Amino acid sequence: MPRKTEISRRLAARAAGMIPGGVNSPVRAFGSVECEPPFIVRGQGARIWDADGNEYLDYVGSWGPLIAGHAHPVVVKAITSAASNGTSFGASTPSEADLAEIIISAFPHIEKVRFVSSGTEATMSAIRLARAYTERKYIVKFSGCYHGHADALLVKAGSGVATLGIPGSAGVPEEFTQFTIALPFNDVDAVEQAFAKFKQQIAAVIVEPVVGNMGCVPPAPGYLRALREVTARENTLLIFDEVMTGFRLAFGGAQAVYGVTPDLTTMGKIIGGGLPVGGYGGPAGIMDMVAPLGPVYQAGTLSGNPLAMAAGIAVLRMLRDQQNEIYPRLEKLTAKLVQDVVLEASGAGVPLTANRVGSMFTWFFTSGPVTDWDSASQADAKSFAGFFRAMLDQSIYLPPSQFEAAFVSTAHTDADTRQTVAAARQAFATMHA
């Protein structure tokens, strides 16, 4: 029975008259999957419901924050209890140090952390801090990695290796990206070439240690270690953007999984428990350059607000106290789900390759392997779109883009993943009909 969409369609038309594209973040417009976006009205555990009453098994989890599922009772209680004492004071509160303490316990290299309200603010501030600390201007990022929408980080790869990034968005003057070098991910030679060309001029290398934003792409064996060695040799700061991977892949994030320690870590998503929180942290010797202690200015009206702190504390305490059960279960459940769908695709003759680390994954519609943006961009986005729509019509809500990561939460069950595999079998059958 086809999904009812009339109310979402009406809501989308209303929103489009007042909000660009009817959305407050572009990917929510479902443009690349050629499908009208459902307007979501409720979430509970691993499921969400739209305005037409359709129920979906959710593998987006608000793009990563909801590792504990929707409306977790402990999180809801923490937020409502905090709200009953007021929502924001623009003054220090005990809860900020409570959240900082848990984060510092998870990331041993972090001695101090500053909270902001988004991952974009976290990476923008970390870049500014790295430039001040090193007194250098250039930064290196990698094609296919996304670190939020700060001007200096919205760049397209230059034509050749180690060429300067060109603006990846209208409204970003080339002067704002002239010090940004975009390199291919998983290519150590390209990094060495950049450092040879911009000797002693590179302030920082920022990287998603496991990329989520070209779809899930893990680091090649030894790659993160090589980035660590090159940046240490060159007195350049290594920034791990763990906005997505922090507390997702392990309680200590990707740096715990791969045993590589950056100079600065940026965070977001899970540390806010579903409310707006970002953060950046590192050794006091670097972090103490941030105002009011030092000359690096950064501020925010709602940074560290009590509601967001309460939500983050509730989720991180759960992850900390139950980590020996939570992460192995997420690993096992996600590994089986991802592999079973790959087997279904193979049985249906659909070219599919999967990348997965822990409970974040992507099914790429290409025979693969997918190791960087060049290989990810070979994926057949139209086939993905057809798969996405066929899964949505069977109540499975995947990220609406081939170049995004999907997430499993602690609320997902074996029955949920069996339902998902069965839906994939049906989807592949229709795609090859």
Ligand code: KE4
């Ligand atoms: P926000 O400003 O969206 O909170 O965080 C930016 C950011 C920074 N670093 C990494 C590794 C990220 O994944 C993100 C944001 N991720 C996207 C999902 N691909 C957010 C979804 C959206 O843009 O609506």
